[in-house]
Every structure is written in C-alpha cells, then in structure tokens.
Amino acid sequence: MKSLDEWADRLHLPTLVVAAVVVTAWSLLSWRYGAYVLPAPGAVVRGLVEIVASGEIWRHTGASMYRILAGFGGAVAVAVLMGLAAFVSPRARGVVADALAVLNATSVFVWIVISIIWFGLSSWAPIFTTFMITLPVVASNIVEGVANVDRRLLEMGDVYRLDGYQKFVAIVIPSTLPYLVAGMKVGFGLALKVSVVAEIFGVTSGIGYIMNYSREILATHMVFVWALVMILVMMLVDKLIFDAVSRRLAAWR
Amino acid sequence: MAVKLRVSGVGKDYLIPVIDSVSFDVEAGEFVCLLGPNGCGKTTLLRILGGLEPATRGAVLLDDRPVVAGAPSRRVGIVFQEDRLLPWMTLEQNVALVLKPLGRPAAERLAIARRYLGLAGLGGFETYHPGRVSGGMRQRAAIARALAIEPDLLLMDEPFGALDAQNRRIMQNEVRRIWKDTGRTILFVTHSIEEAAAIGTTLVLMSARPSRIRERITNDGRVARGELVDRLNTMIMEEVERQQGGGR
Numbered sequence: 001m002k003s004l005d006e007w008a009d010r011l012h013l014p015t016l017v018v019a020a021v022v023v024t025a026w027s028l029l030s031w032r033y034g035a036y037v038l039p040a041p042g043a044v045v046r047g048l049v050e051i052v053a054s055g056e057i058w059r060h061t062g063a064s065m066y067r068i069l070a071g072f073g074g075a076v077a078v079a080v081l082m083g084l085a086a087f088v089s090p091r092a093r094g095v096v097a098d099a100l101a102v103l104n105a106t107s108v109f110v111w112i113v114i115s116i117i118w119f120g121l122s123s124w125a126p127i128f129t130t131f132m133i134t135l136p137v138v139a140s141n142i143v144e145g146v147a148n149v150d151r152r153l154l155e156m157g158d159v160y161r162l163d164g165y166q167k168f169v170a171i172v173i174p175s176t177l178p179y180l181v182a183g184m185k186v187g188f189g190l191a192l193k194v195s196v197v198a199e200i201f202g203v204t205s206g207i208g209y210i211m212n213y214s215r216e217i218l219a220t221h222m223v224f225v226w227a228l229v230m231i232l233v234m235m236l237v238d239k240l241i242f243d244a245v246s247r248r249l250a251a252w253r
Numbered sequence: 254m255a256v257k258l259r260v261s262g263v264g265k266d267y268l269i270p271v272i273d274s275v276s277f278d279v280e281a282g283e284f285v286c287l288l289g290p291n292g293c294g295k296t297t298l299l300r301i302l303g304g305l306e307p308a309t310r311g312a313v314l315l316d317d318r319p320v321v322a323g324a325p326s327r328r329v330g331i332v333f334q335e336d337r338l339l340p341w342m343t344l345e346q347n348v349a350l351v352l353k354p355l356g357r358p359a360a361e362r363l364a365i366a367r368r369y370l371g372l373a374g375l376g377g378f379e380t381y382h383p384g385r386v387s388g389g390m391r392q393r394a395a396i397a398r399a400l401a402i403e404p405d406l407l408l409m410d411e412p413f414g415a416l417d418a419q420n421r422r423i424m425q426n427e428v429r430r431i432w433k434d435t436g437r438t439i440l441f442v443t444h445s446i447e448e449a450a451a452i453g454t455t456l457v458l459m460s461a462r463p464s465r466i467r468e469r470i471t472n473d474g475r476v477a478r479g480e481l482v483d484r485l486n487t488m489i490m491e492e493v494e495r496q497q498g499g500g501r
Binding site: 152153155156158159160161162163166170171174252253 | 303305329330331333335337339340341342350351353354382384398402
C-alpha cells in the first residue's frame with residue numbers, strides 16, 4: 001500500500017487528476033466558443049507534432065535561446081563583477097545597492113522601447129532588454145550572498161594568515177555560490193518571459209515573434225503551441241540544469 | 254624556563270574601561286587557565302594576545318617580539334568558542350587549508366592534516382564534512398587545525414562551552430593529553446572553575462571590570478583540588494558582587 005502511495009507521489013498523480021479536469025473543461029469551452037477563441041486540446045497537440053516534424057520548432061526556439069543566453073549570460077557576468085566590487089569595497093557596495101534598486105524599479109516596457117530606439121529591428125533589442133531586466137535579479141542575489149559571508153570564518157582565515165586570494169577561493173566563493181545559483185534560476189525564468197515580449201517588436205524569428213505572427217494570421221492554436229514550447233523549455237532547464245547544480249552544491253550538507 | 258609570552262600593562266577601553274591593566278608572564282610549556290567573572294574581558298584579552306584586536310594600553314611580547322593587531326602571527330593558533338570549520342570542506346581539507354600559507358606542498362599538507370586529526374582522536378573521519386560529525390568532533394578538528402601549524406602559543410577561548418557535561422569532561426582530558434604529547438604552551442580561557450582546576454598548570458584569575466589580575470595560582474597538586482576550587486569560588490563570588498554592586 002505504501003509503495004503504491006509512493007508511486008502516486010512520484011507520478012504527481014493528484015496533479016494529473018487536476019490536469020484531466022482542466023483539459024475536459026478546456027474541451028467543453030472550446031466546443032462552446034469556437035477554435036478562434038479557444039482551440040481544442042487536440043488541435044494544439046497536432047500543431048506541436050507539426051512544428052516538431054517540420055523542424056520549425058528548432059528555428060524559433062533556437063533564436064530565442066540564443067538571445068536569452070546572450071542577454072542573461074552578460075547579466076550574470078556583470079552581476080559577478082558587481083558582487084566582487086561589493087566585496088572589496090564597502091563604498092562600492094552602497095553604489096551597487098542603489099543602482100540595483102533603480103534597475104529593479106524600472107519596467108520591462110521602458111527597456112523594450114529604448115532598445116528599439118537604440119538598436120532598431122535587430123536581435124540586440126531583445127538581448128539588451130533581457131540583460132537589463134535580469135541584471136538586478138542576479139546581482140542582488142550575489143551581493144546578498146557576499147554580504148552574508150560569515151565574518152567569523154574570514155577572521156579564522158586571518159588567524160591562519162590566509163592571503164586575500166586564499167580567503168576568496170576557500171571562503172567567499174563557496175559561501176556565495178548558492179546565492180548565485182538561486183539568482184540565476186530566478187533570472188533565467190525571467191529572461192525567458194521577458195525576451196519573448198521583446199521579440200514581438202522588430203525581429204523575424206523567435207518564440208515571441210512567431211506567437212504574435214500566429215495571432216495575426218488568426219492561427220490561435222499555434223499561439224497555444226508556442227506557449228507550450230516555452231513552458232517545456234523552462235521546466236526542462238529548471239530540472240536538468242538548476243536542480244542538478246543545486247544538488248551538487250548541497251552535497252556536503 | 255624561558256618566558257614565552259609577556260603581557261605587560263595591557264588595557265582595553267570600549268565606551269568604558271573593560272580591562273584596566275593586566276600583566277603576567279607565561280613560560281614555555283605552561284598550561285595557563287584564564288578565569289574570571291562574566292564580562293571581565295577574558296575573550297577580549299585573548300583576542301588581543303592573538304593579534305585580532307589592538308590593546309588600548311600596554312604591550313604583548315611573544316618570544317620577545319611584539320604582537321601587532323591586524324597582523325596575526327602564524328605562530329599563534331586559536332580555537333574559538335565555535336569550531337569555525339568551513340562546512341564545504343572535509344575535516345582534512347579544513348586542516349590542510351591553514352598549512353597553505355606555510356608553503357608546504359599539497360601532499361605534505363594532507364599528511365600533516367591527517368597526523369593531527371589522528372592526534373585529536375579523529376582517525377577514520379578525515380574525509381567527513383563538519384556537518385556529518387558531532388559538535389565535540391568538530392571542536393576536536395578545530396584543535397587539530399590549530400596544532401597543525403605547530404604554534405608557539407595555542408589560545409583557546411571557552412572551546413567546550415557548547416558541549417554537554419559528558420563531552421566536556423572527555424575533551425578536557427583530551428586537551429590535557431595533547432598538551433602533554435606536544436609540549437605546546439596553552440592559554441585557555443574559561444569561566445568554569447572546575448574546568449580550570451582540572452586542566453591548568455597555572456590559574457590566572459581576573460578581577461571584575463575594569464579588570465586586573467587578582468590572583469595567580471600554581472596548580473601543581475600541592476593544594477587539594479577541592480580546596481582550590483572552594484578558594485577560587487569564594488574569590489569569584491567576591492568579584493561578581495563587586496562588579497554588580499560597583500556601579501559600573
């Protein structure tokens with residue numbers, strides 16, 4: 001009986017039951033309001049099979065991922081530098097904290113409009129938007145991590161005359177890594193959500209572009225298909241990369 | 254015997270004077286227990302001796318050379334109230350780490366680390382992470398780390414305060430044994446009179462704040478343990494009353 005319960009948990013059985021209810025309700029609503037407003041679940045699945053078969057899925061997902069990785073990767077790199085500055089100088093810590101507060105308060109839309117003005121209709125617009133939006137998320141996590149390095153451990157390093165580099169490698173990096181990974185996890189989710197919005201404007205590839213295009217040609221079922229692709233990408237990256245890295249980092253606990 | 258550590262006229266003021274003026278000598282190979290009522294500045298004095306904090310007055314000489322705050326001497330090992338092990342490193346990595354500044358090759362560092370972990374009774378646990386062993390074992394590892402640099406002076410700041418009575422007793426015996434095996438000079442801060450009488454060869458009693466040295470007692474067994482503990486208890490009670498009634 002217990003193992004049966006375990007399997008039910010493993011397969012998220014209660015979730016599947018809820019999903020079945022939702023899909024049933026979806027089918028009924030679709031039948032009631034028509035495919036333009038709400039396409040049937042079957043049509044969405046067929047659409048997904050189609051883009052996988054034709055290879056279209058890779059073209060647009062690849063284009064989006066390239067922009068996300070460029071913008072998000074740049075943000076992580078700059079965030080690490082900000083964390084370093086905050087660690088080395090208390091004055092820099094104050095400046096970084098203030099700058100991050102301003103960035104945090106800035107709307108996605110501001111960056112989208114500005115990036116179109118600055119970069120025109122190119123990949124740089126979504127890259128820049130992604131960079132500006134994910135930077136404060138990742139950086140505030142790193143800065144918090146740096147601020148939370150146990151001073152007593154650093155003092156221990158002083159007692160045994162570890163130099164700055166040795167303390168940095170042995171104490172600061174390991175204590176900050178979990179914050180970095182947590183920040184990257186949240187940041188990547190945000191990057192995926194933001195970059196597709198920026199792709200509505202001015203580019204001719206990417207998940208955001210193709211979703212908006214599908215809407216224009218009244219192919220509502222394709223809007224749902226691409227939304228599904230986005231969700232799958234997010235969940236895959238979360239499970240395969242971030243969960244695995246987090247587990248590794250916590251191995252000593 | 255040679256004087257290892259000379260403390261002359263050391264004082265420390267924060268907002269109020271905490272340590273008035275403290276002077277005493279520690280000879281090489283001595284096991285000194287520093288006693289005193291809570292808040293009399295025992296930990297502060299230890300931090301000054303270890304070069305972690307500057308003194309307001311006075312000087313500390315270790316082997317005739319001044320101890321300068323902010324530039325801790327590599328010849329001093331400190332065991333804190335907490336173990337201060339790096340939780341992401343194994344016990345042997347923790348000990349090997351502090352040998353890096355001494356410029357030993359990696360293989361030698363590991364060999365030394367294992368030897369001192371063995372001496373501290375942690376043979377077989379070298380590759381465990383601190384989170385996987387008991388509090389007493391973590392404190393043993395911290396002691397092994399302090400010994401591994403072969404310090405001229407080992408400072409211990411209530412290292413067993415977090416342990417239960419049973420483990421405390423075991424650790425006291427262990428430290429006493431390690432002291433005999435290695436011949437190190439130890440200065441051990443505690444507020445437990447029984448602990449001090451059980452392990453120290455010399456007991457230094459600090460007075461209430463602003464503190465001075467009230468008494469220096471040689472614990473060579475000529476005075477019975479019970480009588481010694483009674484005498485110290487009386488003195489400490491007087492100091493505690495003075496501190497609470499003294500208006501400071």
